[in-house]
Amino acid sequence: MSLISCKNLSVAYDGKTVVNNLSFSVDEGDAVCIVGENGSGKTTLMKSLLGLVKTSGGCIEFSDGLFQNEIGYLPQQTEVQKDFPASVNEIVMSGCLNKMKSPFFSKKEKAKANFNMELLGITDFKKRCYQELSGGQQQRVLLARALCATKKLLLLDEPVAGLDPIVTAELYELIKKLNRKDKITVIMVSHDIPGSMDIANKILHLNNNGSFFGTCEEYKTSDFGKNFLGGGAND
Numbered sequence: 158m159s160l161i162s163c164k165n166l167s168v169a170y171d172g173k174t175v176v177n178n179l180s181f182s183v184d185e186g187d188a189v190c191i192v193g194e195n196g197s198g199k200t201t202l203m204k205s206l207l208g209l210v211k212t213s214g215g216c217i218e219f220s221d222g223l224f225q226n227e228i229g230y231l232p233q234q235t236e237v238q239k240d241f242p243a244s245v246n247e248i249v250m251s252g253c254l255n256k257m258k259s260p261f262f263s264k265k266e267k268a269k270a271n272f273n274m275e276l277l278g279i280t281d282f283k284k285r286c287y288q289e290l291s292g293g294q295q296q297r298v299l300l301a302r303a304l305c306a307t308k309k310l311l312l313l314d315e316p317v318a319g320l321d322p323i324v325t326a327e328l329y330e331l332i333k334k335l336n337r338k339d340k341i342t343v344i345m346v347s348h349d350i351p352g353s354m355d356i357a358n359k360i361l362h363l364n365n366n367g368s369f370f371g372t373c374e375e376y377k378t379s380d381f382g383k384n385f386l387g388g389g390a391n392d
């Protein structure tokens with residue numbers, strides 16, 4: 158069953174089209190990686206799925222079981238966000254805010270945050286200040302926060318940007334586990350196409366002159382894949 162279906166979707170800023178006539182669908186259990194050059198509209202697409210950016214054409218349909226406020230989002234990190242002065246616990250708890258009915262966190266929400274901190278191995282530093290953590294630890298905190306908002310769908314915008322290869326591999330393993338074992342559908346923006354292929358079952362490649370959407374196998378043999386994966390495309 159499709160969780161999200163985009164049909165002829167277009168998004169424009171001040172009349173300039175950034176996402177043009179894009180169609181693709183995400184099924185339950187999928188891990189879709191969105192790749193493409195800088196400026197090809199990856200973050201804009203993520204924001205339009207979240208309802209943060211207005212679409213200018215086409216439509217985004219959510220399946221009966223998924224609502225826009227039930228999507229867990231890990232935004233691209235900026236230098237300013239890395240210095241955010243809050244504790245790990247506070248940041249993870251803030252993932253519950255979208256669905257709260259009262260201004261106070263309930264026992265259920267606190268339990269959910271604790272569960273997700275345990276799942277991501279960050280319980281030991283829940284009282285520490287976020288800005289003191291390493292880049293990899295910060296991404297785990299943001300992933301735990303995103304999980305508080307969802308049981309179904311995670312949108313991850315460049316989750317491994319700026320991380321060293323060992324921490325990148327650890328984070329990829331975590332994302333793979335959340336997708337394959339915990340059955341959470343994942344849509345991830347990445348510049349790391351080979352790394353993405355290890356996690357994804359489908360690739361969406363955005364390009365200012367068109368796009369590709371299909372399985373990893375189809376991508377490897379496509380003109381897009383051949384260009385971007387080079388000689389190793391059929392390995």
Ligand code: ADP
Pocket residue numbers: 170171175193194195196197198199200201202
């Ligand atoms: P990507 O994530 O692939 O790097 P973006 O979605 O961030 O691409 O940006 C796509 C294009 O839209 C770029 O040319 C960028 O400058 C432009 N853009 C992004 N956000 C805005 C905005 N808020 N207002 C105007 N233009 C924007």
